Amino acid sequence: MTKLIEYEEASDEVRAVYDDIRATRQTEYINNFWKSIANHPPTLRRTWETLKEVMASPGEIDPLMRELIYIAVSVTNGCDYCIASHTAAARAKGMSDTMLGELLAIAATANMTNRLANGYQIPVDEVFKT
Amino acid sequence: MTKLIEYEEASDEVRAVYDDIRATRQTEYINNFWKSIANHPPTLRRTWETLKEVMASPGEIDPLMRELIYIAVSVTNGCDYCIASHTAAARAKGMSDTMLGELLAIAATANMTNRLANGYQIPVDEVFKT
Amino acid sequence: MTKLIEYEEASDEVRAVYDDIRATRQTEYINNFWKSIANHPPTLRRTWETLKEVMASPGEIDPLMRELIYIAVSVTNGCDYCIASHTAAARAKGMSDTMLGELLAIAATANMTNRLANGYQIPVDEVFKT
Amino acid sequence: MTKLIEYEEASDEVRAVYDDIRATRQTEYINNFWKSIANHPPTLRRTWETLKEVMASPGEIDPLMRELIYIAVSVTNGCDYCIASHTAAARAKGMSDTMLGELLAIAATANMTNRLANGYQIPVDEVFKT
Amino acid sequence: MTKLIEYEEASDEVRAVYDDIRATRQTEYINNFWKSIANHPPTLRRTWETLKEVMASPGEIDPLMRELIYIAVSVTNGCDYCIASHTAAARAKGMSDTMLGELLAIAATANMTNRLANGYQIPVDEVFKT
Amino acid sequence: MTKLIEYEEASDEVRAVYDDIRATRQTEYINNFWKSIANHPPTLRRTWETLKEVMASPGEIDPLMRELIYIAVSVTNGCDYCIASHTAAARAKGMSDTMLGELLAIAATANMTNRLANGYQIPVDEVFKT
Numbered sequence: 016m017t018k019l020i021e022y023e024e025a026s027d028e029v030r031a032v033y034d035d036i037r038a039t040r041q042t043e044y045i046n047n048f049w050k051s052i053a054n055h056p057p058t059l060r061r062t063w064e065t066l067k068e069v070m071a072s073p074g075e076i077d078p079l080m081r082e083l084i085y086i087a088v089s090v091t092n093g094c095d096y097c098i099a100s101h102t103a104a105a106r107a108k109g110m111s112d113t114m115l116g117e118l119l120a121i122a123a124t125a126n127m128t129n130r131l132a133n134g135y136q137i138p139v140d141e142v143f144k145t
Numbered sequence: 146m147t148k149l150i151e152y153e154e155a156s157d158e159v160r161a162v163y164d165d166i167r168a169t170r171q172t173e174y175i176n177n178f179w180k181s182i183a184n185h186p187p188t189l190r191r192t193w194e195t196l197k198e199v200m201a202s203p204g205e206i207d208p209l210m211r212e213l214i215y216i217a218v219s220v221t222n223g224c225d226y227c228i229a230s231h232t233a234a235a236r237a238k239g240m241s242d243t244m245l246g247e248l249l250a251i252a253a254t255a256n257m258t259n260r261l262a263n264g265y266q267i268p269v270d271e272v273f274k275t
Numbered sequence: 276m277t278k279l280i281e282y283e284e285a286s287d288e289v290r291a292v293y294d295d296i297r298a299t300r301q302t303e304y305i306n307n308f309w310k311s312i313a314n315h316p317p318t319l320r321r322t323w324e325t326l327k328e329v330m331a332s333p334g335e336i337d338p339l340m341r342e343l344i345y346i347a348v349s350v351t352n353g354c355d356y357c358i359a360s361h362t363a364a365a366r367a368k369g370m371s372d373t374m375l376g377e378l379l380a381i382a383a384t385a386n387m388t389n390r391l392a393n394g395y396q397i398p399v400d401e402v403f404k405t
Numbered sequence: 406m407t408k409l410i411e412y413e414e415a416s417d418e419v420r421a422v423y424d425d426i427r428a429t430r431q432t433e434y435i436n437n438f439w440k441s442i443a444n445h446p447p448t449l450r451r452t453w454e455t456l457k458e459v460m461a462s463p464g465e466i467d468p469l470m471r472e473l474i475y476i477a478v479s480v481t482n483g484c485d486y487c488i489a490s491h492t493a494a495a496r497a498k499g500m501s502d503t504m505l506g507e508l509l510a511i512a513a514t515a516n517m518t519n520r521l522a523n524g525y526q527i528p529v530d531e532v533f534k535t
Numbered sequence: 536m537t538k539l540i541e542y543e544e545a546s547d548e549v550r551a552v553y554d555d556i557r558a559t560r561q562t563e564y565i566n567n568f569w570k571s572i573a574n575h576p577p578t579l580r581r582t583w584e585t586l587k588e589v590m591a592s593p594g595e596i597d598p599l600m601r602e603l604i605y606i607a608v609s610v611t612n613g614c615d616y617c618i619a620s621h622t623a624a625a626r627a628k629g630m631s632d633t634m635l636g637e638l639l640a641i642a643a644t645a646n647m648t649n650r651l652a653n654g655y656q657i658p659v660d661e662v663f664k665t
Numbered sequence: 666m667t668k669l670i671e672y673e674e675a676s677d678e679v680r681a682v683y684d685d686i687r688a689t690r691q692t693e694y695i696n697n698f699w700k701s702i703a704n705h706p707p708t709l710r711r712t713w714e715t716l717k718e719v720m721a722s723p724g725e726i727d728p729l730m731r732e733l734i735y736i737a738v739s740v741t742n743g744c745d746y747c748i749a750s751h752t753a754a755a756r757a758k759g760m761s762d763t764m765l766g767e768l769l770a771i772a773a774t775a776n777m778t779n780r781l782a783n784g785y786q787i788p789v790d791e792v793f794k795t
Contacts, residue, residue, distance in 0.1 A: 017265040044272070048258070051265040055766020058773075061585060062258065068581060069254045075244045080210050081251055087214045088255035090394040091221045093483050093743050096262040097255065098396060099273040114205045116445020119394040121211050123448075124199045125218035125227065127387035128178070128192065132226035134350040134379040135147040135181040136358060142174070143229040185376020188383075191455060198451060220784040223353050223613050228786060246575020249784040253578075257777035264740040264769040266748060277525040304532070308518070311525040315636020318643075321715060322518065328711060329514045335504045340470050341511055347474045348515035351481045353613050356522035357515065359533040374465045381471050384459045385478035385487065388438070388452065392486040395407040395441040402434070403489040480654040483743050488656060506705020509654040513708075517647035524610040524639040526618060537785040564792070568778070571785040582778065589774045595764045600730050601771055607734045608775035611741045616782035617775065619793040634725045641731055644719045645738035645747065648698070648712065652746035655667040655701040662694070663749040 020053035029053045032063050039067060046100060079108045087122040150183035159183045162193050169197060176230060209238045217252040280313035289313045292323050299327060306360060339368045347382040410443035419443045422453050429457060436490060469498045477512040540573035549573045552583050559587060566620060599628045607642040670703035679703045682713050689717060696750060729758045737772040 022033050022045065032053075033045050053059045070081050082105035089097035102115070110118075152163055152175065162183075163175055183189045200211050212235035219227035232245070240248075282293055282305065292313075293305055313319045330341050342365035349357035362375070370378075412423050412435065422443075423435055443449045460471050472495035479487035492505070500508075542553050542565065552573075553565055573579045590601050602625035609617035622635070630638075672683050672695065682703075683695050703709045720731050732755035739747035752765070760768075 017267060046270050046273075047267050048262060051267045052261055052766075052769075054265070054762055055770065057588065058261070058766055058770045061588060061770075062261065062773075065254055065581060065585070066258070068577065069247075069250045074247045075241065076210075076213070076247050076251070080206075080213070081247075083206070083210070084214055084217045084248065084251045085255045086394070087217045088221050088252050089259055090390050091218050092256065092259045093389075093393050094259035094262055095393075095396070096267050096269055097259050098393060099269045102396075103273045111205065112444055115394075116442075116448055117199075117204045117206050117211075118214065119391055119442075120199045120445065120448045120451075121206070121214045122218050122394065123387040123390045123452075124195055125215045126222065126390045127383040128196070129219055129222045129224035129227050129353075130350050130383045130386045131182055131188070131192065131379055132178060132224055133353050133355075133358060134346070134375075134382065135184070136355070136362075137147060137177050137181045137226050139226055139229045140176050143176075143233045182376075182379075184372055185380065187458065188376055188380045191380075191458060192383075195451060195455070198447065216784070220780050223779075223783050225783075225786070228783060232786075242574055245784075246572075246578055249572075249781055250575065250578045250581075252784065253582075253777040253780045256780045257773040259743075260740050260773045260776045261769055263743050263745075263748060264736070264765075264772065266745070266752075277527060306530050306533070307527050308522060311527045312521055312636075312639075314525070314632055315640065317718065318521070318636055318640045321640075321718060322521065322643075325514055325711060325715070326518070328707065329507075329510045334507045335501065336470075336473070336507050336511070340466075340473070341507075343466070343470070344474055344477045344508065344511045345515045347477045348481050348512050349519055351478050352516065352519045354519035354522055356527050356529055357519050359529045361515075363533045371465065377459075377464045377466050377471075378474065380459045381466070381474045382478050384455055385475045385491075386482065388456070389479055389482045389484035389487050391442055391448070391452065392438060392484055395444070397407060397437050397441045397486050399486055399489045400436050403436070403493045476654070480650050483649075483653050485653075485656070488653060492656075502704055505654075506702075506708055509651055509702075510705065510708045510711075512654065513647040513650045513712075516650045517643040519613075520610050520643045520646045521639055523613050523615075523618060524606070524635075524642065526615070526622075537787060566790050566793075567787050568782060571787045572781055574785070578781070582781065585774055586778070589767075589770045594767045595761065596730075596733070596767050596771070600726075600733070601767075603726070603730070604734055604737045604768065604771045605775045607737045608741050608772050609779055611738050612776065612779045614779035614782055616787050616789055617779050619789045623793045631725065637719075637724045637726050637731075638734065640719045641726070641734045642738050644715055645735045646742065648716070649739055649742045649744035649747050651702055651708070651712065652698060652744055655704070657667060657697050657701045657746050659746055659749045660696050663696075663753045 017051040017054060019047060019050035021050065025053060026056065028056045029059060032056075032059050035067075036063060039071060048096065048100065079105065079110060082108055082110070083114070083118050086118060087125075090119065090122050091126060147181040147184060149177060149180040151180065155183060156186065158186045159189060162186075162189050165197075166193060169201060178226065178230060209235065209240060212238055212240070213244070213248050216248060217255075220249065220252050221256060277311040277314060279307060279310040281310065285313060286316065288316045289319060292316075292319050295327075296323060299331060308356065308360060339365065339370060342368055342370070343374070343378050346378060347385075350379065350382050351386060407441040407444060409437060409440035411440065415443060416446065418446045419449060422446075422449050425457075426453060429461060438486065438490065469495065469500060472498055472500070473504070473508050476508060477515075480509065480512050481516060537571040537574060539567060539570040541570065545573060546576065548576045549579060552576075552579050555587075556583060559591060568616065568620060599625065599630060602628055602630070603634070603638050606638060607645075610639065610642050611646060667701040667704060669697055669700035671700065675703060676706065678706045679709060682706075682709050685717075686713060689721060698746065698750065729755065729760060732758055732760070733764070733768050736768060737775075740769065740772050741776060 082101055085101045215231045342361055345361045472491055475491045602621055605621045735751045
């Protein structure tokens with residue numbers, strides 16, 4: 016298990032990222048993901064910048080839907096940490112039990128049909144290639 | 146490569162599904178996915194019923210967002226057929242180039258952080274367990 | 276794309292494996308998988324010995340069922356080459372269209388429920404731990 | 406972690422599925438998978454109908470072999486819950502320690518050769534395309 | 536299939552990234568990966584910055600070994616494009632046929648033992664937890 | 666959970682492998698992986714022979730780099746056991762915190778770009794095909 020880097024013991028480089036996480040998310044809480052990847056400061060900085068741009072900048076997909084997409088990927092990969100943290104994030108943004116149920120049904124169904132497509136070695140339709 | 150079952154040579158059981166696909170989607174076109182899994186009629190029927198319920202019945206997630214979630218899973222699994230067919234379906238429902246770009250950025254980022262969480266063996270925060 | 280090592284140009288070490296493949300399978304045909312991994316002779320030798328032991332030695336699971344399991348894994352991983360080659364092998368051992376349909380239905384369903392189990396973060400029942 | 410829906414607090418729709426699970430499996434025990442997905446009743450109903458048809462209806466692959474295929478997929482996906490529950494189910498249907506060993510050896514070997522086929526970018530043999 | 540954005544038709548934002556790729560790699564050639572993700576300029580910029588930092592900045596792992604690690608991941612995910620492009624990159628940095636063989640053997644073996652560990656539900660040794 | 670086979674209760678066949686593991690690794694400690702797969706002695710023997718040849722025989726990739734590649738695959742597959750055991754092995758061979766950070770950054774980035782390549786359905790460049 017990784018060592019969790021707390022704010023008090025962090026370098027200035029790491030603290031600057033933690034400060035920005037707190038300001039962006041408007042909470043004092045820094046979750047374990049950031050405290051773990053802080054073991055490699057360049058990865059902490061770069062990952063936070065990426066997450067901030069991809070998940071929190073203006074765009075055509077609304078913030079709650081972005082979280083649902085994140086969960087769909089994490090569920091497909093079986094990443095326990097990411098499923099737990101992004102399910103919590105989605106609930107904080109308004110995801111209902113029904114919406115979670117629908118999301119998991121879509122993700123599960125896609126996993127099912129992905130394998131049928133593989134197994135039957137289905138050629139891509141010409142109309143889908145343009 | 147699988148044999149594609151055309152309407153003309155299909156059994157009554159298969160034709161009934163093809164008819165329902167055409168009526169539901171309001172198009173004559175049956176794509177290769179259905180023509181392939183028609184080699185096992187119970188799988189054709191069951192898969193179509195599932196897809197219809199999960200992707201086309203009323204719910205809290207709108208039809209375009211359902212397609213985006215489907216693409217995110219297919220991209221994570223690397224299913225060429227499903228990526229091609231659901232990208233076409235999403236475009237038909239209004240997905241712009243920018244929206245596709247945002248979607249793939251979210252899916253790619255989730256795949257990246259899923260692996261960081263695995264690699265650092267990060268313990269799930271207590272606040273995410275409730 | 277990898278260079279395919281033909282028998283005529285192969286080293287003695289590679290030829291010995293090719294000879295054993297031919298004798299074991301009772302066919303002159305060496306498929307591209309072996310001709311490719313022959314680029315690294317120790318991998319060729321070790322992989323063939325493993326395959327031969329796992330797929331062709333006496334055991335409690337019959338040869339056709341071993342092929343079905345192989346296909347289920349390859350379909351889950353989306354390995355086009357392995358799906359094509361092991362589907363051909365399974366047909367040669369008697370797999371019918373119906374059996375392939377049932378197999379793919381099981382594999383697809385397992386992929387579906389695997390993701391539901393992940394997404395709902397389901398705790399393992401005590402009765403399954405013993 | 407998901408809330409487990411017990412029979413006593415369940416809606417009529419959920420109880421009907423629980424009743425059918427009990428009748429089909431001839432046991433009072435409802436495992437956590439069903440109690441979890443019961444949070445979204447349409448997913449519970451649809452998933453049970455699919456499982457029942459795919460795993461318990463008459464077919465060419467016998468019930469024990471269906472469980473082995475299910476395990477092979479779950480092992481490949483790394484789904485802890487499904488590995489635990491289907492290993493228990495397979496044992497109940499007669500899987501011996503040796504059979505489990507053989508199954509895992511096949512699944513592990515397929516995962517190995519899938520990656521060699523990917524890595525060497527091996528072209529599919531013409532004979533496998535027909 | 537995605538539209539490939541050529542330099543001549545690219546926006547200033549995209550051209551600036553292409554210019555930096557050319558300067559960093561000391562070649563005029565821009566491969567299809569960049570021309571494709573240029574359809575979403577923020578993803579192009581961010582992905583290039585990440586790649587440049589992760590793959591080309593000074594560090595403890597030498598450039599050739601970084602390519603080998605990249606291939607190992609791409610082979611595990613079955614990403615044809617990434618396998619082809621990073622195999623070419625590794626060869627340009629000095630990867631021999633033997634080294635590729637060893638790399639694929641390691642990646643394949645890891646995929647094999649990963650599944651054995653899953654299938655036997657092996658508890659992590661206490662000595663590995665500290 | 667699997668039964669762990671201790672040396673004292675092991676068959677001669679299993680003991681011979683344990684003895685070789687101890688001699689090769691110059692430690693008395695046998696980790697749970699081996700004690701678990703010892704439930705199927707042919708898998709124990711074959712897997713150990715493979716691991717020994719792939720990870721410990723002379724070659725062009727040095728032993729520490731082999732461990733890094735192993736971790737990259739295990740992280741991509743999300744195999745908790747293998748991540749824990751091979752991270753420990755890599756540390757014993759000299760992996761620093763910085764090196765682990767760089768490794769995980771590479772593996773995470775590859776997972777990210779693999780999905781962008783999939784999602785944009787990028788055609789392989791002709792120059793990568795030779």
